[in-house]
Amino acid sequence: MKFTLKIWRQKNADDKGRLVSYMVDDISPDSSFLEMLDQLNQQLISRGEEPVAFDHDCREGICGACGLYINGRPHGPLKGTTTCQLHMRAFRNGEMIYIEPWRSGAFPVVRDLIVDRSALDTIIQAGGYISVNSGGVPDANTIPVPKPNADSAFDAAACIGCGACVAACPNASPMLFVGAKISHLALLPQGRIEATRRVQQMVAEMDALGFGFCSNTYACQAECPKEISIANIARMNREFLAAKLAAEKEQTGGFTI
Amino acid sequence: MGATGQKTFSSIASKVLMALAGVFLLVFLAVHLGINMLLLVDDGGKSFSAAAGFMSSYPVIRIFELALFGGFLLHIVFGVIVSIRNRWSRPIRYQHKSRSETAPFSKYMLHSGVVVLIFLALHFIDFYFIKIGVVAPPPGIERHDFYSRAVLLFSDTTYSAIYLVSFVVLGFHLNHALQAATQTLGLNHPRYTPLINAASTLYAIIIAGGFMAIPLRFTLFN
CATH class of the missing domain: 3.10.20.30 (Beta-grasp domain)
Incomplete structure (x- = not known):
């Protein structure tokens, strides 16, 4: 050809x-x-x-x-x-x-077609750690996870962080990426422990890096090579609103809406 | 100030405020359409004038009027701020036009919003400013007589054409409105999201079609 x-x-x-x-x-x-x-x-x-x-x-x-x-x-x-x-x-x-x-x-x-995508890593770093005990390998299924949650978490975790969502979005927003990363931990019991803090820190970092804001065109979902669903963006929005409006105690410190 | 020193509204908070204001405006449009539909009643404007009189004098409605201006302002101001920020986020644009599939009309919310805003300005000059006495009413029409004012405006074909075009554009704006607002508010469900998308389109058709029926009735079938 x-x-x-x-x-x-x-x-x-x-x-x-x-x-x-x-x-x-x-x-x-x-x-x-x-x-x-x-x-x-x-x-x-x-x-x-x-x-x-x-x-x-x-x-x-x-x-x-x-x-x-x-x-x-x-x-x-x-x-x-x-x-x-x-x-x-x-x-x-x-x-x-x-x-x-x-x-x-x-x-x-x-250079040429290579771009620096480390901004996505910076967002992940802002999310911080999850609390798990170190030591011996735990028995399988010691932490019960509902099957639908496990499936949705796995779908979200399929994100390979390529940045196609940012590239496709008319606003260069990474919300599909951030939504997927937040979802795959928020859906699992191991990820719930820091969930309130994590969503606020990752969203704040995403904004600080100068990315655009989602305007619900769903171009990201159409172009994602792993076909991540925009349901993950809705989940991120839910998690964020819950963290800001209904947390047990303020967990980021200071005034940010 | 948070962990990253952020002092302004976050991306999600901005979107949520826009969505809430937008949903409030959706309710307002339904009320406004309900009253305007009385223009189609063949009683020389009696029922329409009664409804318009109630809306401009009842104290509770006066308070809602202020909330309405607030809703418009919030929706417009955040719309502009978010659009500017979104322009900045891609300083160097692609050479090739985007071919990505997007939700219908979702890329043109700013454009359609500007058209609706221009219509809103016209509408203010034609009705609200006359009502509050800032603009003098046309000769022979009393400033609270909305019915005669509407009949006079719709007898002008140019005005009717502008009106029709504005509501087609508003229809496209509304088609994306309700379903985008629910997504922004974090409401996404395998069963209900398709229903909300359909409801969004239906609502857009009802609002745009309903308002457009009025000039069509006055210009074409008079």
């Missing part, structure tokens, strides 16, 4: 950056999107040009490292698929493909 690629090239964080056109030929319909880029990079290297920098790691859709904004959609045209699991057969032969980095003020471009 043959494609015209329009790829965002940017030397470093200070460079202005621009779209550059490349032609690729001899692409197998069964090669993944990243393998297609590998082929392009081989061409560029043999011509003595700088290869295109992009993030990738496991290439089996479970690590959350890859992420490209392809023709106006994070991770490209397929539902529930990461960029590494997207194959070139999903495109028309000869199609023009725009490839851009995630865009958010909180995700500065490092």
